[in-house]
Amino acid sequence: TKIGIDAGGTLVKTAYRKNETILYQTFSSYNLGDVVSWVYESFENPIICITGGKSQLLSEKLNDSAKTVVEFEATSRGIQLLIGEQYESLKTNFLFVNVGTGTSIHHVNDMEQQRVGGTGIGGGTLMGLAYLLTGVEDYARMVQLASNGDRGNTDLKVKDIFEGALPPISGDLTASNFGKRESMIAQYPSASDILAAIIGMIGEVIVTVSSQMAVQYNVDSIVYIGSSFRSNPLLREIIDDYTRIAGKEPVFLKDGEYSGAVGALLSL
Ligand code: ATP
Ligand code: MG
Numbered sequence: 001t002k003i004g005i006d007a008g009g010t011l012v013k014t015a016y017r018k019n020e021t022i023l024y025q026t027f028s029s030y031n032l033g034d035v036v037s038w039v040y041e042s043f044e045n046p047i048i049c050i051t052g053g054k055s056q057l058l059s060e061k062l063n064d065s066a067k068t069v070v071e072f073e074a075t076s077r078g079i080q081l082l083i084g085e086q087y088e089s090l091k092t093n094f095l096f097v098n099v100g101t102g103t104s105i106h107h108v109n110d111m112e113q114q115r116v117g118g119t120g121i122g123g124g125t126l127m128g129l130a131y132l133l134t135g136v137e138d139y140a141r142m143v144q145l146a147s148n149g150d151r152g153n154t155d156l157k158v159k160d161i162f163e164g165a166l167p168p169i170s171g172d173l174t175a176s177n178f179g180k181r182e183s184m185i186a187q188y189p190s191a192s193d194i195l196a197a198i199i200g201m202i203g204e205v206i207v208t209v210s211s212q213m214a215v216q217y218n219v220d221s222i223v224y225i226g227s228s229f230r231s232n233p234l235l236r237e238i239i240d241d242y243t244r245i246a247g248k249e250p251v252f253l254k255d256g257e258y259s260g261a262v263g264a265l266l267s268l
Contacts, residue, residue: 001016006264009100011029013257016265017265049069049264050067055071074259075260092110093220095219096225099224101122104118118209126228126235140231142195147196150192154189155177155197156180200238203238203239203242208242211246223256224236224239225253
């Protein structure tokens with residue numbers, strides 16, 4: 001059986017075919033031994049291709065020699081397959097933004113991909129700031145709490161500054177993430193509010209950087225992938241809204257977080 005593996009900074013994603021459909025699995029990057037056990041317990045004849053930052057480390061732990069491929073190429077190939085399955089008109093000129101532990105931005109034109117930028121603000125930022133500001137370590141709990149949060153208790157909107165006067169830009173835009181200092185001093189925000197605000201800040205930074213790249217490379221669509229969108233409808237919603245405000249079309253691929261693993265599978 002052919003198995004594609006994307007060993008990232010936080011999560012290891014796997015993809016393999018069974019009866020024409022691709023099956024996916026996720027492991028923690030901190031227990032690569034679990035991936036190795038799963039491979040040898042599940043498959044008699046594994047033929048493996050690995051991508052991602054931890055591909056070298058993982059391949060050293062596998063008994064069989066595994067092929068490795070460059071992450072950006074694999075991700076691009078995987079995305080093209082998923083887009084082909086999920087959209088009727090195949091996009092040929094677009095940006096893809098991989099919101100993993102960190103965030104990486106790529107331009108795809110026909111089959112060529114080029115990394116055009118990135119930011120250290122990503123899924124790892126959520127994990128780290130959530131821990132520092134609320135003590136929450138568990139991802140599922142973090143996104144659950146955030147879903148009940150109110151950013152109105154932490155973030156300053158343009159209309160908060162203009163206080164009734166007509167602002168020159170939409171009053172609903174964020175003027176200052178975590179900028180509502182006076183009101184936070186009067187009443188310390190809840191963990192839910194803080195978590196929602198962290199997610200808001202991350203989403204807005206990602207769109208700000210990505211949408212400017214979209215203008216620079218003259219593309220209409222921005223494809224967002226990465227496990228950071230998993231069980232996190234708030235992040236998706238913020239990025240969806242802000243991308244539209246920036247005049248670009250956001251695309252969220254089903255199973256997009258497995259693009260790298262799918263690309264590795266296709267490389268075999
Ligand atoms: P990189 O590509 O930057 O090397 P990665 O490939 O490991 O990292 P992803 O798997 O795409 O990154 O995304 C990791 C992020 O996904 C985490 O930072 C976190 O925000 C989110 N996430 C989703 N599910 C989980 C989970 N079960 N445990 C930890 N983080 C999770
Ligand atoms: Mg990754």
